[in-house]
Amino acid sequence: MTWNALNNNCRPEIPEHGMIGTSPAMQAVLEQMRLVAPTCSTVLIQGETGTGKELVAQAIHDLSPRRDAPLVKVNCAAIPAGLIESELFGHERGAFTGALMRRMGRFELANRGTVFLDEIGEIAPDLQVKLLRLIQEQQFERLGSAHTTRVDVRLVAATNRNLAEMVAAREFRADLFYRLSVFPLSLPPLRKRQSDIPELVWHFIAKYSTSMNKTIDQIPEETMEAILAYDWPGNVRQLQNFVEHGVIVSQGPVFRPNLSQLQRQTASPVINIKTLEEATRDHVLRTLEQTRWVVGGRHGAAARLGIARTTLVSKMRRLGIEFAREQTLAKDVHRQRAVGATA
Numbered sequence: 001m002t003w004n005a006l007n008n009n010c011r012p013e014i015p016e017h018g019m020i021g022t023s024p025a026m027q028a029v030l031e032q033m034r035l036v037a038p039t040c041s042t043v044l045i046q047g048e049t050g051t052g053k054e055l056v057a058q059a060i061h062d063l064s065p066r067r068d069a070p071l072v073k074v075n076c077a078a079i080p081a082g083l084i085e086s087e088l089f090g091h092e093r094g095a096f097t098g099a100l101m102r103r104m105g106r107f108e109l110a111n112r113g114t115v116f117l118d119e120i121g122e123i124a125p126d127l128q129v130k131l132l133r134l135i136q137e138q139q140f141e142r143l144g145s146a147h148t149t150r151v152d153v154r155l156v157a158a159t160n161r162n163l164a165e166m167v168a169a170r171e172f173r174a175d176l177f178y179r180l181s182v183f184p185l186s187l188p189p190l191r192k193r194q195s196d197i198p199e200l201v202w203h204f205i206a207k208y209s210t211s212m213n214k215t216i217d218q219i220p221e222e223t224m225e226a227i228l229a230y231d232w233p234g235n236v237r238q239l240q241n242f243v244e245h246g247v248i249v250s251q252g253p254v255f256r257p258n259l260s261q262l263q264r265q266t267a268s269p270v271i272n273i274k275t276l277e278e279a280t281r282d283h284v285l286r287t288l289e290q291t292r293w294v295v296g297g298r299h300g301a302a303a304r305l306g307i308a309r310t311t312l313v314s315k316m317r318r319l320g321i322e323f324a325r326e327q328t329l330a331k332d333v334h335r336q337r338a339v340g341a342t343a
Contacts, residue, residue, distance in 0.1 A: 019052075019059055020203055021196040025188040029056070036183045037063035042135060044120075044180045045158040047187030050237030053158040056187065057116040060156055069113030072106045077119035085127055089134075091143035105142065107134060107151050114154045120180070121161040121172060132176045155180075169314035190232040190239065197228055200236060204243035205255060212247060219255045230262045281319040284312070288321070 019030055036043055037060045045053045054073065061071040079087050086096075090105030107115055117123075123131065134140045139150045157180050166172035190197065201219070209216045232238055246257025287301045294300045295316075296309040305312060315321075 023193040023195045025193045042182045043156045044184045049160045050235030051187040057156045061114045071114045072110035073116045075118045077122040092145045111151045117157045120157040121159040128173045128176045190235045208247040
């Protein structure tokens with residue numbers, strides 16, 4: 001048995017705004033998106049890497065009254081920390097070395113439109129204050145200027161990090177988090193919307209077959225079963241890349257991807273995550289033992305690890321190291337008593 005492009009269980013056409021999915025999880029997202037798009041409210045899109053956060057931001061802008069104005073996209077993780085303030089708010093000539101002329105920032109360029117800040121969890125705390133003021137008052141100062149600039153922008157932000165946990169660890173401002181969370185929108189991972197996978201596969205097959213001048217209209221049953229059985233830790237983006245590779249290697253009308261790619265990748269994400277957490281815990285423990293459990297100060301564990309004391313304390317709580325400290329100190333006391341008793 002093969003799946004073909006006329007199969008009633010899938011729809012290869014591209015839906016409105018490029019949002020593909022008829023599963024209950026995806027339909028709930030689309031309904032929330034339609035509710036908030038006509039407003040001027042700030043939206044926080046949360047979801048794993050590859051779930052389509054940028055596509056949702058584009059759809060919200062396209063459905064809003066600002067659709068004829070610019071949508072300016074900024075990947076906060078891709079801009080060096082020393083340059084992001086200038087990128088967002090602009091700068092005056094001579095504001096810093098290399099600033100040879102005045103430059104408008106992304107918020108000015110998006111006036112009357114929308115700014116999409118992707119990976120907003122990467123913004124440094126000192127810049128978060130300026131961003132909060134912009135959201136609340138719609139005004140800011142360019143770098144090196146005392147003149148206040150007013151804008152009319154809507155902010156849509158996205159992150160694959162848990163901002164609530166970052167707030168608890170004092171890595172993200174609570175007031176900014178609450179201001180961003182006026183309308184939180186969570187995107188489901190692909191493993192939670194499995195019924196959408198066949199439709200997505202056909203969509204990407206159609207896309208890449210056209211660009212590569214191929215005709216592919218059949219998928220073997222065992223191929224679709226393997227695709228459906230996989231967890232897709234990289235979500236839709238990973239599926240898209242897999243299908244593109246499959247179209248390249250397929251000869252004739254039948255889609256024949258390299259299924260061994262899925263077998264190689266199945267266990268690695270969970271193993272890597274566990275190993276990273278264990279390695280972090282071991283490293284922190286060794287450092288604490290070397291400093292005799294002194295956390296702060298010039299010679300404390302936080303200084304050796306190159307992080308703030310509060311950040312280290314938060315990591316210790318999250319990794320369950322406080323209990324390990326009590327055990328270690330108890331062993332030391334017991335050892336000292338034993339030595340005293342034999343002396």
